[in-house]
């Protein structure tokens with residue numbers, strides 16, 4: 001039977017965050033557990049059709065180690081998948097019986113978040129929560145609004161988080177015995193997203209991270225394609241002392257492919273003085289070299305006298321002021337679709353986006369004075385080679401006194417004004433370089449580039465950036481030419 005046939009109808013799949021784990025991925029996840037007690041109390045929250053528990057059971061039956069009994073507790077809200085889940089559990093019972101392992105299971109067709117938040121809140125009238133030795137999870141993924149039922153329920157257990165998946169992991173972590181193990185697959189967004197700071201803190205304070213695994217290809221992600229999320233698989237142990245080193249591994253995501261792995265000091269995964277507690281995953285070989293190069297840079301945007309902001313024109317809020325084409329009393333409105341190689345091509349009358357915005361009392365707070373600006377896209381498409389795509393807005397090419405930068409781009413400025421031309425060109429080379437792209441990929445697993453990410457980067461000093469910029473006679477360099485230029489200047493400074 002196909003996965004889709006046994007799961008919720010398509011529109012409910014999104015609501016439930018239902019993306020089932022392919023068997024090879026489930027088997028890999030099950031292989032990550034360390035030694036387990038004789039009797040394993042296993043939690044599978046958001047169990048779907050039971051692929052993860054099935055993989056866990058198969059692994060233990062094959063391994064024939066000390067485990068004599070497994071007590072599985074499964075939570076699954078979707079009634080359409082319950083029969084498949086029960087069938088998988090009966091199958092687990094048969095496989096275990098053959099291997100001499102006692103297998104019992106309890107399926108709860110209830111809301112894991114509601115039930116466990118209440119029990120973890122230690123409400124007098126509610127039974128205390130169960131505890132587990134192991135948990136395996138591919139939790140549902142969906143944003144949850146501040147006033148949603150899920151958020152209110154989680155708050156009851158002292159958890160404040162903005163996605164279902166982080167809510168699930170926070171609850172699961174609290175249900176583990178000290179030394180209990182969790183293997184999970186989730187979007188990678190929690191590793192650096194600004195909204196996940198609390199979650200990272202809670203996660204790193206209570207779980208010792210032993211392994212982080214990523215798929216090299218974005219196509220390997222099996223979640224909602226439109227989000228272009230990368231996934232991470234982690235093995236973590238309930239405890240408060242992070243190990244000296246973490247296993248970082250990667251695979252292409254295809255069946256039976258080779259897993260490359262290495263041991264990286266924990267201090268390189270979470271930098272000790274990073275208040276944001278970004279989780280870096282240096283999986284590809286280029287990532288290590290990029291870190292070395294970036295570590296030698298000591299300027300911050302602040303020390304360069306620069307800032308980066310998200311474009312202030314939110315188009316749907318200023319709908320009546322937008323114009324398809326420039327007309328009297330309008331100024332240029334720049335979207336990422338105006339990026340054209342290294343420069344801005346404006347206007348684009350044939351494009352789908354408006355090219356201009358009225359310049360009046362209502363719109364003025366959202367406009368900036370014209371000048372040389374360095375722009376970056378906030379979202380890149382799957383086809384784009386780099387995560388960071390920068391271009392230069394040159395007032396010599398687009399004449400105007402004021403400009404609107406739309407919200408899907410970030411702009412670098414000096415106190416709200418434009419930049420020195422050679423500095424902008426140097427930043428252009430630096431941000432478009434492979435070295436920055438590789439460094440960026442260490443901590444960012446999605447196609448979104450937040451202004452916070454750009455604020456956190458280390459930059460070359462002003463003289464180096466200006467010298468780099470001055471040497472660029474054209475912005476139309478190939479990637480190799482650009483990398484050569486950046487390497488030359490960065491190495492000269494070491």
Ligand SMILES: C[S@@+](CC[C@H](N)C(=O)[O-])C[C@H]1O[C@@H](n2cnc3c(N)ncnc32)[C@H](O)[C@@H]1O
Nearest residue numbers: 016019020021046047048077078111112138140
């Ligand atoms: C990403 S799927 C993963 C399913 C399965 N663990 C797997 O790996 O194939 C998440 C599952 O969680 C279920 N789910 C969503 N919200 C839930 C909730 N509040 N309580 C229990 N299950 C929930 C969905 O119906 C879905 O089957």
